[in-house]
Amino acid sequence: MPTSDKQVFVTAVEKQHGQNLRRYLASRLRNAAADLPDLVQEVFLRLLRVEQHETIRNPQAYLITIASHVLHQHALRQAANPEPTEMLDALFEMQSTVEDPALQIETQQRVAQLEQAMKQLSPKARSVLVLHRRDGFSLDEIASHLGMSRGMAKKYLAQALSHCRQRMPAQE
Incomplete structure (x- = not known):
């Protein structure tokens, strides 16, 4: 599958659902100002890695699912490398x-x-x-x-x- 097809797909998803994704992530982050851009980027990078994007029936639901996994991993990383309590x-x-x-x-x-x-x-x-x-x-x-x-x-x-x-x- 050509890379340009993936990029077109991801760009379309970002235009249509990017704002909802940002709101979803921001509502679940303690330090949204610092962490939000990195997590949004990680979500879209993972979406770019999907080989058969045409099989995605509901891009918004898929994006939120990816975001949930990214949030979970972010929380684990934060907790695994704790600063002093x-x-x-x-x-x-x-x-x-x-x-x-x-x-x-x-x-x-x-x-x-x-x-x-x-x-x-x-x-x-x-x-x-x-x-x-x-x-x-x-x-x-x-x-x-x-x-x-x-x-x-x-x-x-x-x-x-x-x-x-x-x-x-x-x-x-």
């Missing part, structure tokens, strides 16, 4: 404002313990914890982004919090 941020902030060397060492140890505890979590539990604590996602949003039920998201969050609490000794 709010707990870590708070500990780092405490560490920088503490002038007592003994307290600084204790805070450094707590940060190391928390990092180690998070490394021991399953990828799904870590993803749920990071999305909840760092990004402020609700359980429903987490479930939607990671493609799981609300109950499973709640279960993974409970596991992650319990795991971290068990590995973090109580502060005196």
Whole structure:
């Protein structure tokens, strides 16, 4: 199949459904301004890879299906490469404002313990914890982004919090 046919097809789909795609993605992103252009591009690149585009009966539905997969993978990538969680941020902030060397060492140890505890979590539990604590996602949003039920998201969050609490000794 000639590449130009694919390009004509994708261009037509973009003209007809591009705005709806952008609205769909933006409504499901926390940081739409930064992530939206990349995700839109990824959706259309995947559409370009379709070998037999003439078999697509409903281009808009197909585009939204691709977008859902792109969103899911984006959420997994975000969660798999977490920045420090709010707990870590708070500990780092405490560490920088503490002038007592003994307290600084204790805070450094707590940060190391928390990092180690998070490394021991399953990828799904870590993803749920990071999305909840760092990004402020609700359980429903987490479930939607990671493609799981609300109950499973709640279960993974409970596991992650319990795991971290068990590995973090109580502060005196």
